[in-house]
Amino acid sequence: MAPLTDVAAVASLQLWHERLGHVNVAGTKRMIKSEDVDGLECSSMVVKDICEPCVYGKAAMTHTPSAGGVRVTRRLQRVHSDLGGPMSEPSRGGALYFGTFTDDFSRWTDVVVLHKKSDLLPKYKKWLTKAQLHTGDKIKVLRSDDGGEYVSSAFKALHDESGTTHQTTVPDTPQQNGVAERFNRVLVDMARTMMRHKDVDQDLWADAIMTAVYIKNRVTIRALPVGKTPHELWTRKQPDASHKRVFGSACWVVLQKSHVDGTFGNKAAKGIFVGYPDGRKAYKVILDDGKVVEARSFVFSENNSSMVADVPEESPVDEVVQGETGLDASGDDQDVDAENDGGDDQRDDGSDKSADDDQGSASSQDTPHGATERGGLRSSTGAQ
Numbered sequence: 001m002a003p004l005t006d007v008a009a010v011a012s013l014q015l016w017h018e019r020l021g022h023v024n025v026a027g028t029k030r031m032i033k034s035e036d037v038d039g040l041e042c043s044s045m046v047v048k049d050i051c052e053p054c055v056y057g058k059a060a061m062t063h064t065p066s067a068g069g070v071r072v073t074r075r076l077q078r079v080h081s082d083l084g085g086p087m088s089e090p091s092r093g094g095a096l097y098f099g100t101f102t103d104d105f106s107r108w109t110d111v112v113v114l115h116k117k118s119d120l121l122p123k124y125k126k127w128l129t130k131a132q133l134h135t136g137d138k139i140k141v142l143r144s145d146d147g148g149e150y151v152s153s154a155f156k157a158l159h160d161e162s163g164t165t166h167q168t169t170v171p172d173t174p175q176q177n178g179v180a181e182r183f184n185r186v187l188v189d190m191a192r193t194m195m196r197h198k199d200v201d202q203d204l205w206a207d208a209i210m211t212a213v214y215i216k217n218r219v220t221i222r223a224l225p226v227g228k229t230p231h232e233l234w235t236r237k238q239p240d241a242s243h244k245r246v247f248g249s250a251c252w253v254v255l256q257k258s259h260v261d262g263t264f265g266n267k268a269a270k271g272i273f274v275g276y277p278d279g280r281k282a283y284k285v286i287l288d289d290g291k292v293v294e295a296r297s298f299v300f301s302e303n304n305s306s307m308v309a310d311v312p313e314e315s316p317v318d319e320v321v322q323g324e325t326g327l328d329a330s331g332d333d334q335d336v337d338a339e340n341d342g343g344d345d346q347r348d349d350g351s352d353k354s355a356d357d358d359q360g361s362a363s364s365q366d367t368p369h370g371a372t373e374r375g376g377l378r379s380s381t382g383a384q
Helices: 013-019 025-034 052-058 117-135 153-162 174-198 202-216 230-235
Strands: 010-012 041-044 078-084 097-103 109-114 141-144 165-168 250-254 268-275 283-287 292-295 297-301 307-310 372-374 377-380
Touching (some): 010 013, 013 041, 052 174, 078 117, 078 174, 097 174, 097 202, 109 117, 109 202, 117 153, 141 174, 153 165, 174 202, 250 292
Parallel strands (some): 010 041, 078 141
Antiparallel strands (some): 078 097, 097 109, 250 297, 268 283, 283 292, 292 377, 297 307
């Protein structure tokens, strides 16, 4: 099988735009020219005059730019958090909400998907432990809105125990939590655009959100110093984009010999690509029979042509920090930055406004549970 970097790293600007979750073209050009991200090899700088999925997924009224705030000087000095949802349709695993935790210094974001709002606390505890172990620092300030899921007595007790100052917004002033509010809106726009591009089922919204976070963590943004990505500031490593693929693309998992049915059986199984598993050198795919698998060798069909991809042993996917579930993008006429997208203060996180906002909240990520290794394929009966 040909190495991934030999067959897939060189692509047109249009294809990189699609692989990177439809982040704006100008920002992608800058990353290619300045080599801010490894693996962005471009064969042609030609793009479509109009990217139709972007129009459908990210069209918005003209906004007044928001004023910037005072930046912090180290990781976890201030963290922004917000909930998005309830969604109009549950994910494959039954989730209706998602929550984000964004480090103000690096703009690194982690995302969790939730069945009900009350699930946010255990998710936050798990994230807090991993984030503090990774950085060696303690979180100083958590900024959120004053939603009940954030101001419960259990949450307050956790803040007291960890020495965290909790800053909440004044009711009906979402601009006070602008970083998280705008970022969640950008995530939903990005997920909507990726789903529209490949016309995937609505119940894959959680996979799309997590893929968006994964991408946003690995592209440059205006809120950071020139040429820096959240990934580099959070992990101290420059990201690599050579393994990126277009969300929702058709693909064929190359089967191990033990999975081939006889001498003339199929040597591949067809499915669609739905993301990058946390901390593993693999791609996540939903096969046509509904089974979720994680595997390393694929034949991808991202547009009208097919290419073979084989995740190498030293894959850039290996750089994923354990526990990361997550990104950032703006419209094609904006910079690649959720912080400075000029968003207004209106909440637009994909919520179904007719749904009951008081129903449940956090659950597990939409990642497979009970996975087992079988002949090179990691299969699961769980759904996101």
